[in-house]
Amino acid sequence: MAKCMQMKLFHRHQVSAFFHRAFITSGYRSCHSTATSCLRSAFILTNETINFWTHFVAFVAFSIHLYMLPLDFIHDEFTLPLLTFGISACVYTFTSSIAHLFNCMSECHLQTFFFLDYSAISLYSLGSAIAYNYYSFPTILINTPFHKIFLPTAVIAGILCTIITCASRLTSGFIKTKLMRICGFIIPYAFCHYPLIYRILFCQDELECDPEALSLHIQEIFLTVSSTSLFLSHIPECFSPGTFDIVGNSHQLFHVGVSLSTYRHLMAFMTDMKNRRELLSTILLHPPSFQGTVLPFGFLAASNLVITVTFLILFKRRNYSKLK
DSSP, X not given: OTTTTOOOOBOGGGSOGGGOOTTOOSOBOOTTOOHHHXXXXXXXXXXXXXXXXXXXXXXXXXXXXXXXXXXXXXXXXXXXHHHHHHHHHHHHHHHHHHHHHHTTSOHHHHHHHHXXXXXXXXXXXXXXHHHIIIIISOGGGTTSHHHHHHHHXXXXXXXXXXXHHHHHTTOOSXXXXXXXXXXXXXXXXXXHHHHHHHHHHXXXXXXXXXXXHHHHHHHHHHHHHHHHHHHHHTTTGGGSTTTTSSSSOHHHHHHHHHHXXXXXXXXXXXXXXXXXXXXXXXXXSSOOOTTTTHHHHHHHHHHHHHHHHHHHHHHHHHHHHHHO
């Protein structure tokens, strides 16, 4: 049993630069690990262990919470946006945890898993947009031309997010890679949150300014922005490389922050769905439906799969040309 719980770990200079993480100097697994050793590493302290568990626990929690909700997702179409959002939350946390657990099998595996990770984040942005579109849109903007193009544009933003972030993994240069990834994620996040920001700034009646819902939405924004800022700045490990390799680095704090953010997001959408249902049911020209929720979500998922395969082929071709 003791042998099963042991694993040789490596320092930064002992592994390929392809697997290096900024300011993380130790706790690396073998770059040619097997799937079995990757699974075993979940119970051994490496520089990826907490990254795995922070999102895997979140995935389990979101899945149970979604399953336990006293809602009829099959017969009540008004709940479909919440279901779509909940599924997107489960997908991105599960994909992220799997990417962090199995990324050390090879360079190709690392690229594949993080291409899928970025695709899942893109799907989460659309899941959020679908819920915003049907539950949290400012009343004054409902049924306007902007409202009509909101979801199609969110799908396009999701596709752009996947393309730009995946392309960043084939780009050389730390700063250029970082900027591409930031732009890729900011595009869908900023667009999807525009209606919410408008509602927070210009709400007029009691229902529109519902303090319970808006408080949850604001908490989501704060948690997302603050945890992302830590992630981008590499605080605290940038001040003391090697000290936070296993516990307490910015990526782990980011995982915890965005998981809490997602939970507040879910609670905010549930509050809007409950409190605004009567109003929205009377004024929405196109109420929630399979075509307006599951269909665009499935389309983006299929598109992201094609994008992922395309970038994986490009990566393999580039590596093949280098070998020649």
